[in-house]
Amino acid sequence: MxxxxxxxxxxxxxxxxxxxxxxxxxxxxxxxxxxxxxxxxxxxxxxxxxxxxxxxxxxxxxxxxxxxxxxxxxxxxxxxxxxxxxxxxxxxxxxxxxxxxxxxxxxxxxxxxxxxxxxxxxxxxxxxxxxxxxxxxxxxxxxxxxxxxxxxxxxxxxxxxxxxxxxxxxxxVVDLERSTVSPTTAPHRWLDDRDVPVLLAVGRLTAQKNYPVLLQAFADARKSRNMRLIILGGGKMLDDLINQCKKYEISEHVHFAGFVDNTAAYYSFASLFVLSSDYEGFGSVLVEAMAHGCPVVSTDCPSGPREILMNGTYGALVSPGDASALSNAILKSLENSPDIESLKSRAADFxxxxxxxxxxxxxxxxxxxx
Structure with missing residues (x-):
């Protein structure tokens, strides 16, 4: 039956x-x-x-x-x-x-x-x-x-x-039976420029994701190093976040791409994935990024990121809402060479x-x- x-x-x-x-x-x-x-x-x-x-x-x-x-x-x-x-x-x-x-x-x-x-x-x-x-x-x-x-x-x-x-x-999260061939075409022109690192964030534009602290951290990090930020996701906070970009004078360096059905190419070409949430249940986007060999930085929010990253072994963890700590973690992560195979191996656990x-x-x- x-x-x-x-x-x-x-x-x-x-x-x-x-x-x-x-x-x-x-x-x-x-x-x-x-x-x-x-x-x-x-x-x-x-x-x-x-x-x-x-x-x-x-x-x-x-x-x-x-x-x-x-x-x-x-x-x-x-x-x-x-x-x-x-x-x-x-x-x-x-x-x-x-x-x-x-x-x-x-x-x-x-x-x-x-x-x-x-x-x-x-x-x-x-x-x-x-x-x-x-x-x-x-x-x-x-x-x-x-x-x-x-x-x-x-x-x-x-x-x-x-x-x-x-x-x-x-x-x-990770389908081990699918082809592991990485996309060859960058989904955005910024991702073709390997001289300027591109940060990536994925998630609905809601208060839970705390994009304001990400934008503040990004603006602070840009004072030390040229970089760009792409955010995938839509929501009611878009206008507020655009205004915040204007306030920090980073509008030319932040792109809101809206909802994207196939995020694989973004993960594959991005220099660093950043999760700025105040809270999560798990944090599947961290695993998705790691599965494509993209290094990650995350807030140590309840709950999920600490378990996924094994207490910071596979990516930096910072206190939720701390823009200064997030900015420093971004800069430090961009300076380090990621162990891509280690990230992929950890992602395969999920x-x-x-x-x-x-x-x-x-x-x-x-x-x-x-």
């Missing part, structure tokens, strides 16, 4: 969570599972990346809360063996739907970010209630998975009893095959010994 897996997420707009869920869906169908990708709202450019064998279901809900009826109907009609959800609001709806249905469906919820930091920093009204919702409802899931040990530790601090059984599974196998063992524990 073919095993049925339902993945539940709000939409497929550009974002780290969305990319990971699409990759999971595609990999599951490759391994012979029947996969339904249930979206509260069928929007987002990543829909085109979903394998044709994945059944995409649109609940057409006006909000996360109003998706519960559609998810309930899906469970009743399709009887998936496993329901997997990602992101806290979606996890809550998945738990409610399972409790209402009363089925023996195995519910696996996923926490992709540091809840304590999220509840303090996210500009959405319900974020401050997130720890309460987590304490009350997460205990009803059959299994809980986090993307880093730091996220799991944070959850245990919120409710030790509810998350004693939590499992850490790192994101499926392979797609390893992660997907761990997820399937968690989904179907009775088959994990096979």
């Amino acid at each position: 073919q095993r049925r897996i339902t993945l539940f997420i709000y939409s497929l707009g550009y974002g780290g969570i969305q990319r990971i869920v699409v990759r999971m869906a595609n990999e599951f169908v490759k391994r012979g599972y029947a996969v339904n990708l249930v979206l509260a709202k069928r929007t987002g450019a990543l829909i085109s990346d979903v394998d044709a064998s994945v059944n995409v279901i649109n609940l057409n809900a006006s909000s996360v809360l109003y998706s519960i009826a559609g998810l309930f109907r899906h469970i009743r009609n399709n009887r998936p063996h496993v329901l997997f959800s990602a992101e806290t609001p979606i996890n809550i709806v998945a738990i409610w739907a399972k409790l209402l249905f009363g089925s023996k469906i195995r519910l696996v919820i996923s926490v992709r970010s540091n809840i304590s930091e999220y509840s303090k920093n996210e500009a959405v009204w319900y974020s401050r209630f997130t720890p309460i919702l987590v304490r009350v409802f997460y205990r009803y899931a059959d299994a809980l998975v986090t993307v880093s040990q730091g996220v799991l530790d944070d959850l245990k601090a919120i409710s030790k009893s509810a998350f004693a059984r939590g499992t850490v599974i790192y994101n499926p 392979s797609v095959d390893k992660s997907i196998s761990q997820y399937l063992a968690l989904f179907f524990p009775e088959e994990s010994s096979i």
Whole structure:
């Protein structure tokens, strides 16, 4: 009998969570599972990346809360063996739907970010209630998975009893079966000029990513060395960041490229990748950069970067929000010759095959010994 897996997420707009869920869906169908990708709202450019064998279901809900009826109907009609959800609001709806249905469906919820930091920093009204919702409802899931040990530790601090059984599974980032041939054409003219180093940052233009501190650090570093900065990602903060570039008189040296579907060439040609986030769940972009041999600098934010970089072994770690420390780390990293093979080897630890196998063992524990 073919095993049925339902993945539940709000939409497929550009974002780290969305990319990971699409990759999971595609990999599951490759391994012979029947996969339904249930979206509260069928929007987002990543829909085109979903394998044709994945059944995409649109609940057409006006909000996360109003998706519960559609998810309930899906469970009743399709009887998936496993329901997997990602992101806290979606996890809550998945738990409610399972409790209402009363089925023996195995519910696996996923926490992709540091809840304590999220509840303090996210500009959405319900974020401050997130720890309460987590304490009350997460205990009803059959299994809980986090993307880093730091996220799991944070959850245990919120409710030790509810998350004693939590499992850490790192994101499926590096596809070892794909060709390792590096792109030969630079995606931007700055990347063709090897005399001027180019820094790269990738991520949505949101407060969480703290691009203001990156721009300040970049402006300070430019006083000591000529360099450029390319930022991939879009968001509501674009105008504010452009104005900050004008303030620091670096507009001619910073390029906002917007959302880019294929980032491989940028990683391959960039001189240094910089992550300036105040908090993360994992930090897949660090692994992506390392997989292409690009050296990295990151804030030591909760949670993920310290685990990926093994306490700074594979890239400098600086305190979040410290522009001076970030500027110094950028300059020092540009002076050092990177050990490209070492970076690639570490990135390979976060392979797609390893992660997907761990997820399937968690989904179907009775088959994990096979």
